[in-house]
Amino acid sequence: MANIIVCHSRKGGVGKTTEAYELAYELDAVLVDLEHDGGGATRKWGYRPQDRVKVPLLDAIRSGRVPKPMKGFKKPLLVPGHPDLYDQAPSEEVMAEALVRWAEEWDTEWVVVDTHPGSSPHGHGALSVANVVLAPTPLRTLDLDATEQLIDELADYPLVISPSMVPPVPPARAVERLTRMIEGTPVQVGPPIPAASHVGTRTKRIAITAEEPPAKPLRAFAAAITDTAKYLREYVQ
């Protein structure tokens, strides 16, 4: 069965979607997008739910079938998200069972799940079957507040904090706080992902890690994604 990575946080704008997209590409994973709002991986990939009749994720759950991931050029395999996930989301149990079955049936070693910020029953279903809960966390006060809550609630989950958007000189007090937060818990910290303003202004759909080589301002970011993928391969063993 494939390993399931769930990208999750109690806060938006922390880098979940960016990391989920890039890691899914880097790991040859199927990316399952549980985001119902715009501005997520599905839109970035180039899939427009409003132009489609089907809702691949919810249709699969209702019919008991395994959804067929969509293929793209230099983009991750995708099971797209949909606005209907807001008010027609599956229950915790149904979501958990579906993901496990898909992870068994798909011919892949990895499934990456991107989530809407905050807790929800179906989001929790995904967390409950995760081999890794990856929590991107910028080293900023409010983002650390949110991650502190996550650690408190999910300390016994396979939780890996991914310091995101890290400036060239990481703020020492924030680093100390993060170190204290995980002390005495099994929670791990993955390789830091550097801040790179080009990540936010780029308009291409292909993964940054698919570029050979990425534009210079994106190279450190791409290298950190590769490091994170390697870290995750070792983590699940």
Ligand SMILES: Nc1ncnc2c1ncn2[C@@H]1O[C@H](COP(=O)(O)OP(=O)(O)O)[C@@H](O)[C@H]1O
């Ligand atoms: N390492 C980074 N450096 C600079 N900007 C980033 C970085 N990672 C993500 N961003 C930008 O920050 C914003 C929020 O990231 P996103 O991945 O959408 O977060 P989330 O899914 O947690 O809401 C986006 O505009 C994204 O392009």
Ligand SMILES: [Mg+2]
């Ligand atoms: Mg997102």
